[in-house]
Each structure stands twice: as structure tokens, then as C-alpha cells.
Amino acid sequence: MSTTEANPLPNLRSSAQAIPNGLLGMLIFIVTEIMVFAALISAYLVVRSSAPEWPPPNQPRLPVEATAANSLILFLSGFLAFRSNRSFFLPGEEQKACGLLFLSILFGTVFVLVQGYEWIGLIHFGMTMTSGPFGSFFYLIIGGHALHAVIAIIILAIAYRKMKQSLLTPSEFWTGQAFWYFVVAVWPILYWLVYIL
16 A cells, blocks of 8 residues: 555645644633633723713822833833744754843733832722722733733743753743733733723
8 A cells, every 4th residue: 555545635734834732722712811801891991981080089090101111111021032932943042042031031020010019009099909990990900911921921931941951842932922922912902991091
């Protein structure tokens, strides 16, 4: 029996050319997370449109300028992750990829810590989950994003450790980066709707 007869579908794409399972699973997960954030934003906009004044007069104002500067740190982190990925696939650029990924993790951590510091100030001025719908939606939406950022940073940190040990596979790297890109990409939408609009 010839090779062609033994394999009736010789022109199918090989598994090396297909989307890796880990990345495909992450993309499906990201789609579900987009729906979660869309539901939260929809509920927020409905409550906001029915309120006589938004934000309520008895609530502190959000740190719009400081958060804008902090947003630049997050965007820089996303860019460094992208550059790390580019270097990862170039021969002899492994050390550069490690350094760029480390900086990406560092800037992502700074973003989360600065947000936490801002929240301490807001809580000190009386804005909590139970202080009204404004506080509830703020911590639910922005806190939800922060939780995603922390998880993504942990995933990138694991990738960094494996990269240092030369054990990181392209599939694992793409999977972790896809989640981080989602965290970075959804932030401008949340910032505009919650802090500025």
C-alpha cells in the first residue's frame, strides 16, 4: 500500500501549523471575559443614566490625571511584552527577550500597586463598595480588571522563570501574552467609561 493510500488526507495542515491548544483555550477564555466586562459595563451605564447626578455629590472624585499617567505605564508594559516576544524568536536574542519580559512584568506590577495606592486614598475619603452604586461599580469593574492584571502578571512571571531556564515553549509564551494583551487592551475602555465619561 502506498503512503498516499495509507494517509487519505495528506494535505491537511500539520499540528505545528495549527493554533496551539493552550492559545486557543486562552482565546476562548478571553471571549468569555469580554462578555463579563460587557455585562458589567452595561449595568453600570444603565444605573448611571438613571441617576440624577453622576458621580454622586457625596463621593470623592476619581484621580483622573494620576490614573492617566499610570495607564501609560500599563501600555509600556504591553509594548515591552510584545518586544520580548519578537526577540524570543530571534537566534541569540534570548537574554534580550528575558530582560524585556522582566521589565514588562515590573511595569505591570507598578500599575497594579499604583492603583492599590489610589484605592487606599478613595477608601480613606469614604468611597467603598457599600457607600453607594458609584463605589460598588467602581470597585467591581476596576477591581475586576486589577484581579485580571494580577493573574496575568503571575502567568508572565512563570513564563519568565521558564524562559530563564530555557524551558519556555512558544505556545506557552503566546498563551500568557494573549491574556496580558487582553488586560492592556480593555483598560482604555474602562478608564474612559469609569474615570472620564
